[in-house]
Amino acid sequence: MTPGFIVILIWGFVALWAFARLQPHTAALTVLLVGFMFLPIPRQAVQVIPWEKREAIGLALLLGALIFDTKTVFRFRLAWVDLPVLCWLVSAPISSLVNNHGLYDAGSSLMHRALLWGAPYFVGAMYLRSRQALLDCLWAVFLGGVAYVPLWLLEVRLSPQFHYWVYGVQQSLFSQTKRGGGFRPMVFMDHGLQASLFMTTAMVAGVGLWWLLRVRRVRGFSMGSLVAAIAVAWALSKSSGAILLGVVGLLTLALPTARWLTLVIMVAVPSYLAMRMFGDGVIEQSLVDAAGMISAERAESLQFRYTNEAALLDRFWRNPWFGSSPWGFNTMVIGESGLARSHAVPDSLWIYGVTLNGLFGVAGLVGSLWCPAARGLGIGSRWRGRIAPEAFLCGVIVMLYLLDSLVNGFKTPIYVLIAGGLSRVSPLREVATRQSRAGVSSRRLLRPRGRIADLPASLLRSRDGT
Numbered sequence: 001m002t003p004g005f006i007v008i009l010i011w012g013f014v015a016l017w018a019f020a021r022l023q024p025h026t027a028a029l030t031v032l033l034v035g036f037m038f039l040p041i042p043r044q045a046v047q048v049i050p051w052e053k054r055e056a057i058g059l060a061l062l063l064g065a066l067i068f069d070t071k072t073v074f075r076f077r078l079a080w081v082d083l084p085v086l087c088w089l090v091s092a093p094i095s096s097l098v099n100n101h102g103l104y105d106a107g108s109s110l111m112h113r114a115l116l117w118g119a120p121y122f123v124g125a126m127y128l129r130s131r132q133a134l135l136d137c138l139w140a141v142f143l144g145g146v147a148y149v150p151l152w153l154l155e156v157r158l159s160p161q162f163h164y165w166v167y168g169v170q171q172s173l174f175s176q177t178k179r180g181g182g183f184r185p186m187v188f189m190d191h192g193l194q195a196s197l198f199m200t201t202a203m204v205a206g207v208g209l210w211w212l213l214r215v216r217r218v219r220g221f222s223m224g225s226l227v228a229a230i231a232v233a234w235a236l237s238k239s240s241g242a243i244l245l246g247v248v249g250l251l252t253l254a255l256p257t258a259r260w261l262t263l264v265i266m267v268a269v270p271s272y273l274a275m276r277m278f279g280d281g282v283i284e285q286s287l288v289d290a291a292g293m294i295s296a297e298r299a300e301s302l303q304f305r306y307t308n309e310a311a312l313l314d315r316f317w318r319n320p321w322f323g324s325s326p327w328g329f330n331t332m333v334i335g336e337s338g339l340a341r342s343h344a345v346p347d348s349l350w351i352y353g354v355t356l357n358g359l360f361g362v363a364g365l366v367g368s369l370w371c372p373a374a375r376g377l378g379i380g381s382r383w384r385g386r387i388a389p390e391a392f393l394c395g396v397i398v399m400l401y402l403l404d405s406l407v408n409g410f411k412t413p414i415y416v417l418i419a420g421g422l423s424r425v426s427p428l429r430e431v432a433t434r435q436s437r438a439g440v441s442s443r444r445l446l447r448p449r450g451r452i453a454d455l456p457a458s459l460l461r462s463r464d465g466t
Contacts, residue, residue, distance in 0.1 A: 145202020
């Protein structure tokens with residue numbers, strides 16, 4: 001039994017304690033976010049199933065809800081907006097059966113995906129179905145980013161070492177952490193790119209709390225100084241993609257024409273995927289040339305991704321509807337040099353989905369993020385001008401993760417949890433003032449279970465007394 005597995009096992013008991021003591025949505029946020037930020041990344045802690053911290057977190061969320069909030073679980077009902085995520089879940093066993101890998105493989109793949117993707121989505125749908133819960137989620141993401149800042153700055157200076165110092169193993173190749181004459185931090189996440197996106201979304205959440213919700217102080221600290229600290233860490237991420245996504249997120253918050261910007265982005269996502277799958281290389285070279293204007297290193301990295309994706313798309317066309325399942329996924333040779341052989345690498349989440357589970361699977365994967373994000377952003381709604389800032393901010397965060405998934409392949413459960421919440425929450429504004437909601441949320445987030453009363457009526461009055 002490895003040290004990493006022992007820590008994950010202990011965290012399972014801590015998670016159950018959290019569900020026993022805290023409000024359900026607070027417990028879910030704590031279990032998922034703290035676990036994702038600090039649990040180790042053992043390569044194979046248990047031989048029976050492909051176990052790692054995201055599966056452990058998913059199992060803890062399900063067990064905590066089933067044991068300590070059974071009434072909510074059995075009262076939960078599916079909705080039409082859940083259809084994409086259901087397609088993504090069942091596409092795994094369907095691909096196994098279509099490719100003749102047997103019932104055991106089908107069951108194993110379904111369990112793996114249910115813990116990795118289904119658990120955070122449906123727990124979010126159960127517990128983040130109010131604007132107050134979404135606001136708590138924004139606070140959790142922002143405070144998580146604040147907690148990462150000192151570790152982040154140390155890894156910028158000393159190189160990514162915290163995971164090795166604490167757990168004795170490196171998460172990924174050390175050579176991939178070297179960027180721009182320095183280092184790209186990872187802290188306790190799978191890769192520096194994944195950590196950079198998290199700091200980007202934490203920064204966007206903080207700016208949104210400060211700009212849209214008028215929060216000025218947090219427990220005696222200046223909100224502006226905390227946001228500035230995260231912004232410095234974000235700028236030092238050595239990830240051009242995360243920096244670009246951060247700029248996009250800030251523009252959606254600051255520009256009067258943000259509604260049109262989000263509409264263009266959301267329409268561009270399926271358009272890009274359609275061109276990549278059916279466009280026969282129309283846009284790839286243009287994007288590589290654009291990346292070359294930033295640096296030759298970025299262009300080389302993007303070209304590497306497209307070369308690998310071309311090989312994987314060739315495999316996709318062998319069974320375009322349901323894919324090829326994970327068997328033999330990393331055996332595709334894309335080049336040879338002497339005795340060395342290069343195998344195709346699925347760098348983006350969408351290419352992973354379309355190769356393994358075909359059009360049926362990738363439609364569910366993308367739709368499970370696209371539909372909730374569009375709902376939070378108010379796309380297609382005649383009440384778009386009345387979208388609540390909490391829902392809009394969460395929609396922006398899921399949109400940024402969706403954009404990142406076009407080029408990176410990280411399965412990050414916090415964004416799936418937020419997507420689940422957006423699938424149920426009413427995104428329209430209510431009567432409560434922004435300042436009152438923000439202040440209450442920051443104070444109530446960690447109060448114990450059963451001691452949180454409804455908001456007093458005085459907090460639900462508008463500024464004109466109505």
